[in-house]
Amino acid sequence: MRDPSEPFPPAGVLKWDENGLIPAIVQDATTGEVLMLAWMDEPALRATIETGQTHFYSRSRRSHWHKGGTSGHVQHVESIRVDCDGDVILIAARQVGGACHEGYRSCFFRRLEGDTWQVAARPVFDATKVYGPAAPPGESDPVVGMREQ
Template sequence: MTSSTPIEPAFLDSLKWGADGLIPAIVQDAESGDVLMMAWMDRPAVLRTIETGQTHFYSRSRGQAWHKGGSSGHVQHVEEIRVDCDADVLLIRARQVGGACHEGYRSCFFRKVDDSGGLEVSGSRVFDPGKVYGSGH
């Protein structure tokens, strides 16, 4: 007898999910090693990421699932998923198409703290967010 329900990977049960059912996921460029972004995943997002080979997350502010690149086309093709030593953070190594940041940068970490304690932009935009997401962005 076969089941129509897919079998969940065993590692999911070893993860330390937060009280809200979420786990932080850091996305790293598989080629350069640059950190592209951090987002939250729930169990369905991890499963959907494994199933599709592209990253899926859970938005705490919107209270819903989202597919990275779903509206922009700037998807992330997953090369591997790693689990940290405490099993409470995921590291996703991926090939980024376009920019990871909704503000138009390759990485969400495009600002650095300068010597005076202010923020300095250290990256260049790779796309115009107004054209991708509309003028309301």
């Protein structure tokens, strides 16, 4: 692992927002399905690169989380891209299980039909068994410390 005090060249071209965060889209490396969007700060991006699994920063909990750290539904990183403006990251990953804390493969399981959002996918796991009956809404992999943090 790289010493956190060492320079981190990949961060140089990134434009972090006023809270030091950048949105990261995660896409299924095989199917192209967009699985989720979450936010990273620099330590989360470092952890993602160094461990090969996605790590994020939860704005609601104000803490880091390792995706799948307790559910087992980790995301193995295949590639990391940045957009032209340097303010969005795109990660292609192999998703274990489902990305969504509500039990779906993708968080984008509702589609606009007329004026209403309709569920357009079937769950791939039982969210109440994985997260318990009172899973918090969103960004819901329970807090686990990032390694080396």
